[in-house]
Amino acid sequence: MSSHVLAFDVGTSGVKVVVVDTAGGLVDSAYRAYGLLMVGDAGVEQDLDLIIAAALDAARELVDRAAVTISGISVTAQMFNVVPVDHAGRPLGPMISWLDQRGEVAAATLAKVLPPAEQFHRLHAVVSGKDIVPKILWLRDERPDVYTAAAKLLDCKEAVVMHLTGVAVTDHAGASAYRLFDQSTRDWDEVACLLTGVDPAKLPTVRAATEVAGHLLPDVADRLGLSADVAVYVGVGDVPASQLGSGAVDPGDLHVSLGTAVYFGLAMSEPRPDPRQRLGVLAHADPDQWILWLEIATGGAALAWAVRMLGLDRPGPVDYGRIEQLVRDSADDMDGLLFAPWLSGERVPVFDDSARAAFVGLGLHHGPGHVLRAVMEGVAFQMRWALEYAIDYGQDVNRIRAVGGGTMGSEWTQIITDILERPLETVDQPQDAAAVGGAACALVGSGAQPDYAFLTARAAVARTYRPDTSRALEYSERYAHYRRLYDALYPVYHPTTGGEE
Structure with a gap:
């Protein structure tokens, strides 16, 4: 790569977009803020459309200002969220935030079917109401129409990448955050999905963080002022991204x-x-x-x-x-x-x-x-x-x-x-x-x-x-x-x- 990378960091309170050179040097950055929506005593949601609009707006500002060639895009984002999307990647409801605690009952119910010791053996962790699986189960039980209509159940980064490319894909770290990840095959554990009641067909494809997820969709490329040939990489969530960046x-x-x-x-x-x-x-x-x-x-x-x-x-x-x-x-x-x-x-x-x-x-x-x-x-x-x-x-x-x-x-x-x-x-x-x-x-x-x-x-x-x-x-x-x-x-x-x- 002889030019520059555009990278999105989609956080809880706002999105930062940066341009870096091939040595990882920061060339320029832009930021847009947004907020959380509190739902009752335990619910916390975010508007994915608003997040994506803010991200694209900040990115267009950089593209217009930086005057460099962008040949690659990567996304990192907050982890342990769930957003149901249709086949085109459009959200069917709010993104359930990592702060949301409405999955507590689902976590307790799962513990009766799959006791903690068995969870640790099969899922490599004991899940709580803040984990992804209980959030999915809450969505299935409390919003059955949305769950049924959802083509994919994505975390935040994966939803942004799908909006950019039309491809539903996650990296190994992102998949392991679901706690449905087979550490040996580095793919979804279908037995774990069966035991937890999560439909594996609704999960994104698992690939390496350094692979190309796809290329910019034409309408997104037009909005950003970039070529549709620009590669979008799978990337990683904020935990491994911060580990690397530090x-x-x-x-x-x-x-x-x-x-x-x-x-x-x-x-x-x-x-x-x-x-x-x-x-x-x-x-x-x-x-x-x-x-x-x-x-x-x-x-x-x-x-x-x-x-x-x-x-x-x-x-x-x-x-x-x-x-x-x-x-x-x-x-x-x-x-x-x-x-x-x-x-x-x-x-x-x-x-x-x-x-x-x-x-x-x-x-x-x-x-x-x-x-x-x-x-x-x-x-x-x-x-x-x-x-x-x-x-x-x-x-x-x-x-x-x-x-x-x-x-x-x-x-x-x-x-x-x-x-x-x-x-x-x-x-x-x-x-x-x-x-x-x-x-x-x-x-x-x-x-x-x-x-x-x-x-x-x-x-x-x-x-x-x-x-x-x-x-x-x-x-x-x-x-x-x-x-x-x-x-x-x-x-x-x-x-x-x-x-x-």
């Missing part, structure tokens, strides 16, 4: 994404099993590697909630410099205040969709700065708990690369570093990591790059945060108290069980 490309490399949610991605040379038989690994863009994905359900979303509840977003825009100062000034006066950040349930390591957030230890002297710092510390404590879960898999952790918008605040990043008791490297242009990682699939697929190794040097380290010894010791003691919160609050979340799981 430069964490070797086994043992860990990346952490500080976004709406927080998650770790740990690169592995083999699909190591969970000692607790709960959480399975994902496939990787690199066919020789796997990713252990560990999500903390609310990260940046918890801080955004606190800012909103404290009225610090009014009249707007949010003064993050002031927030950092409030947090900094509260460091030595927390007086044991703890925050459990389970605003929308929690994933690793409690796997409890019913868990809810709580402040413990509030006193009359606590003010906005203490509350904000407690939220930051609570997310970081949960991250430490998740990291300890990961270490039990037996994969050594070499380094931690941080990406995402949350890395822009130095105070929060230092708090995370002190609590994890490990150095943390923030990369230059951290909010572009997923888009660049997605573009890398096209660069490798086209032969412009032989493999993903070029990303290590490309992802320059902007700053290395190191633990403060005295602060880390204090946090270690407070972490021991934090670890007791879930068991203590469990009877509140599950009153009918009497506190017993």
